[in-house]
Amino acid sequence: MSKDEPSPRDTLWxxxxxxxxxxxxxxxxxxxxxxxxxxxxxxxxxxxEATSTHAPTLYRLLRALASxxxxxxxxDGRFGMTPLAEYxxxxxxxxxxxWAVQIxxxxxxxxxxxxxxxxxxxxxxxPELHGTSVWEYRAARPEExxxxxxxxxxxxxxxxxxxxxxxxxxxLGILADVGGGVGALLAAILKANxxxxxxxxxxxxxxxxxxxxxxxxxxxxxxxxxxxxxFEGVPEGADAYLLKSIIHDWDDAEAIGILRNCRAAMAxxxxxxxxxxxxxxxxxxxxxxxxxxNMLVMLGGRERxxxxxxSLLAEAGFRLGGIIATGSSHNxxxxxxx
Numbered sequence: 001m002s003k004d005e006p007s008p009r010d011t012l013w014x015x016x017x018x019x020x021x022x023x024x025x026x027x028x029x030x031x032x033x034x035x036x037x038x039x040x041x042x043x044x045x046x047x048x049e050a051t052s053t054h055a056p057t058l059y060r061l062l063r064a065l066a067s068x069x070x071x072x073x074x075x076d077g078r079f080g081m082t083p084l085a086e087y088x089x090x091x092x093x094x095x096x097x098x099w100a101v102q103i104x105x106x107x108x109x110x111x112x113x114x115x116x117x118x119x120x121x122x123x124x125x126x127p128e129l130h131g132t133s134v135w136e137y138r139a140a141r142p143e144e145x146x147x148x149x150x151x152x153x154x155x156x157x158x159x160x161x162x163x164x165x166x167x168x169x170x171x172l173g174i175l176a177d178v179g180g181g182v183g184a185l186l187a188a189i190l191k192a193n194x195x196x197x198x199x200x201x202x203x204x205x206x207x208x209x210x211x212x213x214x215x216x217x218x219x220x221x222x223x224x225x226x227x228x229x230x231f232e233g234v235p236e237g238a239d240a241y242l243l244k245s246i247i248h249d250w251d252d253a254e255a256i257g258i259l260r261n262c263r264a265a266m267a268x269x270x271x272x273x274x275x276x277x278x279x280x281x282x283x284x285x286x287x288x289x290x291x292x293x294n295m296l297v298m299l300g301g302r303e304r305x306x307x308x309x310x311s312l313l314a315e316a317g318f319r320l321g322g323i324i325a326t327g328s329s330h331n332x333x334x335x336x337x338x
Contacts, residue, residue: 024065025088026104029097033062033071034081034088041080098154102147107137111297124300134298139205149206153184156244160188162328163244163275169193176201176238178230178262179246183210185275186242187217198223199235230258236265244275244330248291249301252312259316263337272318272335279305287329309333 006014028034031051036042044062048055059077066073070084088097102108107130114125126134138145169175169189176199177186183200190198198219200210204227214220226235231254234241241262247255262272277288292303304312310320318335325331 021065021068023104023109024061025070025100027061028065028070029088029100030104032090032097033079034085034097035090037071037079037081037085038089041074041078043078047079094158095154098147098151102151105144105147107134107144108298112294115293115297118297125297126299149181149209152181152245156181156184159244159275159326159328159330160185162326162330163332164188164192166324166326167273167332169196169240172196172239174199174238175240175242176235176265177242177244178202178234178258179243181206181210183207183213183223183225185244186223187213187219189242190219190222191217196222199226199238200224201226201228201230201235203227203229230261232261234261234265238266238270240271240273241266242273242275246276247274247301247312248276248295248303249299251300251302252315255301255312256315259313259318259335263317266337268337270337271321272313272337274309274333274335275330276333277303277329278309278323278331278333279303281305 031047031053033047033051036047036050044059045055047053047062048058051058062071062079063073065071066079069082070088071079072082073079086092087095088100089095090097107126111124111126111129111134114129117128118125126137130137132140138148163185170193172193174197175186175189177183177189178201180186180200180202186198186200190196200207200214200223207225207227210225211220214223214225224235228234230246243258243262247258250258259272266272277291279288279292280286288303295301295303306320306323309323313320313333313335316335317338319338321334321336323331323333
């Protein structure tokens, strides 16, 4: 090990304190600092005036972020952009701003403070902490729900592009997006496949906001919007059923119930397309392994390995047709009816 390389102890120290960087990024994202700097460097006084914050304290925050490459402090004390900071801009392709805002919300943050409890009990920390599920919590707090929905839509953008490029949707006539939110992913698929028709299915209060997304994409005339619960059933008649970031929210019993409802709605020639991370074997870095812990503390769900997806599909009436890498954090797990 060279003298310029951090020691194992120093590396572990930085990893232990990584929450501090995460929270600082959250604050900068919430204040839209990167958007304020996109036209050039500004002083902390100028930024404080624009964000209604305390200038000397905002300087301390930005100085800390500059030390890890998020923003750069110039010799005159002004702060400017860096390649990392570009992805905190709201209008940047692949922006992580909305997710940075979401992960620092107190209700999300506090659940992670009880990870030890989840590890001991095997149960999600959130319901124990707040007395309700995270879905019910957000439903009762429209402002939190809006932040979460915006974050999910932002995360979906890069995944949507990867999914569109990785699977041949042109061979389908009708695609149902189960739990499709406001339709961001389905709109991207329909836009890339002019002959394809879609069914957007999610809870009624969610799909009520889908109109603008579908209209903006120019696909509203090819998309039926249906409200309901995938625990009770899903619309029939589609050639393929797409579920992005749905199955990992639930334990095996509930996930199998959702998949069985999809199987009941489709013909024997249909296809199931589950879009989620697949946990890789071995010790190499894998973000899915930490997303798995997020599923644990928040929902009681889990990320799964290829073998676990194989078993899950088999229980629901499918065989694993294949796992398609998309070049993003998510894969397409194809289920074939049996």
